[in-house]
Amino acid sequence: MSEKKRIFSPHEKEIIKDIHKELEIPSRRMFGKRLLSLGAISMLTGCSLDNDESIESALMVISRFNDKVQGILFDPNRLAPTYPASMITKPFPFNAYYDESEIRPNPENFKLKLSGLILDKKDWSLLELMALPQTSQITRHICVEGWSAIGKWGGVRFSDFLKRIGADTSAQFIGFRCHDDYYTSIDMATALHPQTLLSLTYADEVLPAKYGYPIKIRIPTKLGYKNPKYVKEIFVTNVNPGGYWEDQGYNWFGGS
Amino acid sequence: MSLLESLLMRQETLTPVYVRISHWINAIAVILMVMSGLKIYNASPVFNFLIPRSITLGGWLGGALLWHFAVMWLLVFNGILYLFANIYSGRMKKKFFPIRATELVNDFIDSLKGKLTHDDLSKYNSIQKLAYLAAIADLILIIASGLVIWKSVQFPILRELLTGFDHARVIHFLAMCFIVFFLFIHLIMVALVPKTLLIMLRGR
Ligand code: HEM
Numbered sequence A: 001m002s003e004k005k006r007i008f009s010p011h012e013k014e015i016i017k018d019i020h021k022e023l024e025i026p027s028r029r030m031f032g033k034r035l036l037s038l039g040a041i042s043m044l045t046g047c048s049l050d051n052d053e054s055i056e057s058a059l060m061v062i063s064r065f066n067d068k069v070q071g072i073l074f075d076p077n078r079l080a081p082t083y084p085a086s087m088i089t090k091p092f093p094f095n096a097y098y099d100e101s102e103i104r105p106n107p108e109n110f111k112l113k114l115s116g117l118i119l120d121k122k123d124w125s126l127l128e129l130m131a132l133p134q135t136s137q138i139t140r141h142i143c144v145e146g147w148s149a150i151g152k153w154g155g156v157r158f159s160d161f162l163k164r165i166g167a168d169t170s171a172q173f174i175g176f177r178c179h180d181d182y183y184t185s186i187d188m189a190t191a192l193h194p195q196t197l198l199s200l201t202y203a204d205e206v207l208p209a210k211y212g213y214p215i216k217i218r219i220p221t222k223l224g225y226k227n228p229k230y231v232k233e234i235f236v237t238n239v240n241p242g243g244y245w246e247d248q249g250y251n252w253f254g255g256s
Numbered sequence B: 001m002s003l004l005e006s007l008l009m010r011q012e013t014l015t016p017v018y019v020r021i022s023h024w025i026n027a028i029a030v031i032l033m034v035m036s037g038l039k040i041y042n043a044s045p046v047f048n049f050l051i052p053r054s055i056t057l058g059g060w061l062g063g064a065l066l067w068h069f070a071v072m073w074l075l076v077f078n079g080i081l082y083l084f085a086n087i088y089s090g091r092m093k094k095k096f097f098p099i100r101a102t103e104l105v106n107d108f109i110d111s112l113k114g115k116l117t118h119d120d121l122s123k124y125n126s127i128q129k130l131a132y133l134a135a136i137a138d139l140i141l142i143i144a145s146g147l148v149i150w151k152s153v154q155f156p157i158l159r160e161l162l163t164g165f166d167h168a169r170v171i172h173f174l175a176m177c178f179i180v181f182f183l184f185i186h187l188i189m190v191a192l193v194p195k196t197l198l199i200m201l202r203g204r
Helices: A010-024 A038-045 A053-073 A126-130 A158-164 B003-009 B017-043 B061-088 B091-096 B101-112 B126-150 B156-161 B165-192 B195-202
Strands: A111-116 A135-142 A148-157 A173-178 A183-187 A197-202 A216-218 A231-237
Touching: A053 B061, A126 A197, A135 A197, A148 A158, A148 A216, A158 A197, B017 B061, B017 B165, B017 B195, B061 B091, B061 B126, B091 B126, B101 B126, B126 B156, B126 B165, B165 B195
Parallel strands: A111 A231
Antiparallel strands: A135 A148, A148 A197, A173 A183, A173 A231, A197 A216
């Protein structure tokens, strides 16, 4: 969940709003038009690279290549650093593709849906999830924008959950659909990483609405936009489900 | 003589062709990295100022990241090839070493008096040697700190060396500032001794 500014600077808020406005216009969703800041580059080259679809597709090809490189760099046994409680960032920033006043948490009687390459697709209530063995960790959340913040998340180790529901762990992707219409997906190796959590708590309390009630997938080896909140459905697939930001040009692997 | 050797050893030129090619690739890569990097900086400024949009590349954060993580390959592999060829051929040692403190002091005083001559363009004076080596070292630091920001979990030793993710961001930014400063001085020097530009373009 990313692309939203907190305390840094008032101007930046404006720019982000700008971008959101632009993104709301469907024809602008393909970022090609905004790929280049023309003034500078056309001065440099003496020609305009505006609307150059070959540049855009070349950049996307390299981004797919970077997915592969990150898959190779990713070490399933290497742990993200953990921190003492004294280093937790307070308040932990809210971040989503919309403003904090527009939060849409899942309803109280919520049930988690499962679909795709999973043997036991029964729904899960929050109480059932809380009855599973729990673990917690204090890790650094790194946003694609560059800021980072340390927080404490607790919940079910995601690899345990995948085994319990009979997920096909030889499949390539796990997809997430969220109550706020956000969506994203991750590679299986990251899903099975020991620090990847189906998290139900923040700072030892039931996930507050702004941090993703009732389920956030917490992945300290991935950037913030690959850590979905308000998760309502999890599916296992061999077709890359993409993601809200990924489909607009953010790198799909999004590792850290 | 193999093609590789002839590329590396040819002596009739002052600047071998691989240096010229890699220099210009590097210049383009550095400029694109700086421009896209400044756009990324604007998404979450480490310091208390923003960069004017007009000198940034990418249009929005996602576009700038695509540029940055594409051109980085050009910067890195071009740099590796340059360093490898330069060291392997012995040119590195010949052109950049030794740098003597007394020469530096003398050259510095001469340059202040406007007397630092560029008569023999086949040799770098000690200030040039130091400046070029500093630029090369700075680019290595930029790449190392960039790796820590890009994949901080996957490069733990580098991350601890640079004292953590947040410090790596500051180091990356300051190292970028240094390369821009270098480029600024570098361009002034080229304007003062334009013959060197011809050499960098055609080797003579
Ligand atoms: C940030 C980008 C740049 C970097 C890091 C850079 C770095 C360097 C380095 C390390 C050298 C010495 C190379 C060697 O002998 O192995 C050099 C030489 C040179 N560079 Fe650049 N350069 C950059 C941009 C430029 C630009 C834009 C120009 C042209 C206007 C330029 C013109 C020259 C010239 C003419 C020389 C030869 C100087 C001489 O023979 O005394 N450079 N540069």
